[in-house]
Amino acid sequence: MRTLLRLCTIVALACAPAFAPSAAFAAGGPQVLVVSTGNAAQDVADYAVERLQMEARRWNFTLTEGAPEDLEDLGDYDVVMLLNTGGDFLDDRQQESLETFVEQGGGLVATDSAIESEPDWDWFHETLGATALPPAEAATEESVTFNSGSQITEGLDDELKLTEHWYSFDPAPAQPGSTILAQLSSGGAVAWVNEGLPVFYASPGGEGKTWGDRDFLQLIRQAIWWGAGEEGALVQNSDDAAPAWPYTLTFVLFVVAVAGGGSIAVWRLDKAETEKEAAAKA
Structure with a gap:
């Protein structure tokens, strides 16, 4: 015996x-719903979600992969992330729910082709603050520089090189109305926030390699933290980066x-x- x-x-x-819960889960950090419906490259979206899940375990937020119907009830979430979404993928009820969520203080983080989503939804494009022209046919490497003074860009290197099918915007994000956080060396904006609502957009993210870049992931996770209304510094849970x-x-x-x-x-x-x-x- x-x-x-x-x-x-x-x-x-x-x-x-x-069987022990991760520190991030136990701490009850921001709850994030990520939707990637209509993306142009499923392998890129899958890899992006995989990397973001690792960031979530390490940096104290919870990422849930969902579908458009999950936008109908956002009571359990702090941030909605539209990851490279595309096309007309939301019905009227889902649009109304997302609009109410953001207007009441919920965070919205959007990347790459998300800015082309829902072309007939005026509120969405007014909130993002710009209208995208079709992206360049060829992917090119460009230098991205970050502006200081924002919680979202804090701690980032001054310059980041990314290879993307870059967007241009007409009209470009307006000031006042938007705060530009990053731009190409040519001066074109690539990341900004709405000055009145917790809404962030970054035009990179269409290429898988971008989601493997340390600085880009830091930009996105800090945007998520900001969108959730968290003002304190991110605290790393170093033991929680391994796959679940x-x-x-x-x-x-x-x-x-x-x-x-x-x-x-x-x-x-x-x-x-x-x-x-x-x-x-x-």
Whole structure:
């Protein structure tokens, strides 16, 4: 019986990390609904969500991948992210729900082709603050520079090189009305916020490589934090960057090895105690 109890304890301790909630989840950070309906490249959208999930675990927010119908009830969310969305994908009820959400202080973060979404929805385009022209046919590398003085750009390098099918805008985001956070070396705006509502837009994001860039991910996560109304600095949960369960085979083998090694040690200890008790009785 003692052997069994000890073995159970060892296995429980070895497996405990697999079932413990992440620090980000336990902390109850901002809740983010991400929708990517109508995107032009599903592989890019999938990779972007994967990277954002890692950012969420590390930086104390929760990311939920959803569909247009999830926009009908946004009571559990702090931010809606339209990730490279495209086309007319929202019905009247979903549009009304998103508009009410933003007007009442909910955050909206949009990237890349999202600015072309819902071409007949005036509120949406007035809120984003610009009208996009068709993107360039060829992807080119451009230098992006960030403006200081915003929570969203804090800590970013002065210059970032990205390869994208770049958008231009006519009309461009107006000042006053929008605050430009980043621009190309040519002067064209690539990221800005609405000055009256918690709305952020960044034109990069159409290329998968962009979502692997450390500075771009920092820009997006800080925009999410800002959109949620969080004014404090982001606090990193360094142990929460690994993929969620199911864990890798390496981890499973590690647990088995720990449990197996522990069982051998317990068996030897129990055997020694049994022999000692037998000797004492003799």
